[in-house]
Amino acid sequence: MSIWNRIVRGVGGFALGGPLGALLGGIAEQAVDKLRHIVADTSDGTRQIAFTIGVIALGAKMAKADGQVTRDEVEAFKQVFKISPEDMKSVSRVFNLARKDVAGFEAYAGQIADLFEPASEVLEDLLHGLFHVAKADQILHPAELDYLRKVAQIFGFDETGFARIRAYHLGPDLADPYTIMGLTPDVDDEAVKQAWRALIRENHPDRAIARGLPQEFVDLATEKLATINDAYDRISRQRGMS
Numbered sequence: 001m002s003i004w005n006r007i008v009r010g011v012g013g014f015a016l017g018g019p020l021g022a023l024l025g026g027i028a029e030q031a032v033d034k035l036r037h038i039v040a041d042t043s044d045g046t047r048q049i050a051f052t053i054g055v056i057a058l059g060a061k062m063a064k065a066d067g068q069v070t071r072d073e074v075e076a077f078k079q080v081f082k083i084s085p086e087d088m089k090s091v092s093r094v095f096n097l098a099r100k101d102v103a104g105f106e107a108y109a110g111q112i113a114d115l116f117e118p119a120s121e122v123l124e125d126l127l128h129g130l131f132h133v134a135k136a137d138q139i140l141h142p143a144e145l146d147y148l149r150k151v152a153q154i155f156g157f158d159e160t161g162f163a164r165i166r167a168y169h170l171g172p173d174l175a176d177p178y179t180i181m182g183l184t185p186d187v188d189d190e191a192v193k194q195a196w197r198a199l200i201r202e203n204h205p206d207r208a209i210a211r212g213l214p215q216e217f218v219d220l221a222t223e224k225l226a227t228i229n230d231a232y233d234r235i236s237r238q239r240g241m242s
């Protein structure tokens with residue numbers, strides 16, 4: 001069963017409250033009398049359901065950050081999160097509920113942040129997905145960038161961390177390879193090699209698989225790995241490293 005179908009069918013089995021629980025209740029057409037905090041349940045099932053609902057909610061808010069939701073942005077969301085035709089109706093209902101919901105994106109981002117350690121790999125994966133949606137219409141609107149920065153802050157990333165994530169999405173001709181690798185140009189060659197090895201370990205798709213993330217985030221990890229390797233290759237060529 002896909003994660004999207006589990007969302008619809010799993011309401012009764014998961015102690016999920018707060019704004020994300022309200023969305024889940026809405027998709028299942030069950031009354032939600034009041035908002036509750038996520039209970040102290042660390043089971044993988046609860047986390048995955050909450051995380052997936054959060055992905056849809058933040059994706060919907062991201063698409064509307066510049067004042068309008070374009071077809072390109074909706075298509076980008078479907079592309080990043082690999083939604084199958086049979087799941088499209090269910091996901092669209094959650095997406096539209098989140099887009100129209102009075103709850104601000106801060107509430108959704110905060111609830112997702114509570115599920116993980118600050119600035120964790122999973123939260124970074126989600127930010128990369130949101131960047132992909134933001135870029136879909138070929139314009140990164142200032143309101144969208146502000147949205148992404150605020151979500152990153154809620155997720156526990158400082159300005160340096162956000163700059164590194166943003167650099168992944170500027171393209172190889174625009175992004176500073178040192179920023180992508182979290183370095184400054186004055187480091188020596190050995191520091192460059194050590195940083196590259198560490199980033200390869202941290203961002204390898206196998207780690208996403210081991211963390212139980214859906215396939216769409218494994219694909220994102222693969223893209224990140226390619227960007228890291230490109231940045232390392234550019235630095236190596238500039239320095240004449242062997």
